[in-house]
Amino acid sequence: MSEDLEKSAASRAKTSFGFAKVGMDAKQSLVNQVFAKVAPRYDLMNDLMSGGLHRLWKAELLAWLAPPKSAVPYALLDVAGGTGDIAFRFLDSAGKGASAVVCDISAEMIEAGRARANGEGGRLSFVRGNAEALPFADKSFDAYAIAFGMRNLTLIDLGLAEAFRVLKPGGRFLCLEFSSVEMPLLDRLYDAYSFGAIPILGGLVAGDSASYRYLVESIRRFPDQNSFTQLIEDAGFGRVRYRNLTGGIAAIHSAWRL
Template identity: 50%
Template sequence: MNDQVSFGYTDVAPEEKTRRVGAVFSNVAAKYDIMNDAMSGGLHRLWKDRFVKRVKPQPGEAILDMAGGTGDIAFRMAERGAEVVVADINQDMLDVGVERAMKRGLTGLTWSCQNAEDLTYIDKQFDAYTIAFGIRNVTHIDKALREAHRVLKYGGRFYCLEFSTMTWPGAKEAYDFYSHRLVPQIGKAVAGDEESYRYLIESIRRFPSMPEFEQMIRDAGFARTKVEPIMGGLVAIHSGWKV
């Protein structure tokens, strides 16, 4: 049991979680962006804008956008002149991103199938590492954080956008009802996949609290860590620096 990790509310072997998460995102890839709008009422666009504003991508910077899948974060950073590598463990998600980039006429992005826990990049290669709504799906979060630290240059920055634990009284209960009862039904109606979206909601509930995750970032070697809750902690931006 000590070797097991969480897949939603179920504990499974690490390799089984990796397989199941891969299946989830292969299932939802084609409808992923439509579902993001349906589940958040379009708010995810504002959260991502805010996230990229905090990252402050600069022209010519090398940025690794991990779990970048369909390109939402990478597109925003590339428009600011950054040289972005979009990495994801799921090729189906990357394929959707490449197609979206072609439709937008965006060039200069690099797409790479990568495991966040075992990146193929050399030490101290990137100026910034970003990951949005992806870290909770990693099998061993601590390994992914250490890899993020390894591939960053000294002075490099780590930014993570992720769902967290809402702390607003009243709103928390309403959100719990919405997410557990309604989101899987939206997934069934829009994407034809109720179970994948049930897992995604359960994975949010199993994710560490904001203080716990910040400590994990520090444990990976990052300094000057910070947490910025959004909407009472519905989502949060975590950051840290390699110094």
């Protein structure tokens, strides 16, 4: 297929942007616009929207990762890591040999993360990059983590392939993402809260209800626990497992590059 035909096919292909259908080549720009708007209030809104639960979920991710406490070198790639929440927690819990790279496509989110990074020195760095085309060499990292970023990718399978590529053999993949509620009644309460309260909260606190409406809709478009498990296995990972959090409102998927 010629380059012109490839571009034409890409422009006709559709993907989801929340509940809307947009061109495959348009989604990333739209997602970038969302995070450029929400970056200044991102951490505050996470606390307000989840009632602080996101902190417990991230602590669970780090506990499952169980990074070494020794001085042995151990490198984490925190993808779509923006404000650095996972990376900071990782460095706090790991040994002196640990280092972390936060990679995010949003310049505004990276700037918000750098503003929090005083005192980390050479153990933490920020790189602007696309999760679907990571700017790192093959087999560079001992662990790959992505928290609440996988659902914003245009091509999830490409993001998973990139995760596999940059991990060393024996490396660990962890994804924390909103998922499918598996408790009766909680699912209806969660829907009512998500579509009713969160956009209003986004408007009041961040001055942007539309971006938070997209974020809620994007959760409903993300594969459920078993479907996402299959996608991870299709990317070549082994020992794929998941843990539900708060009845399935979120889930952590764990896998290994064997």
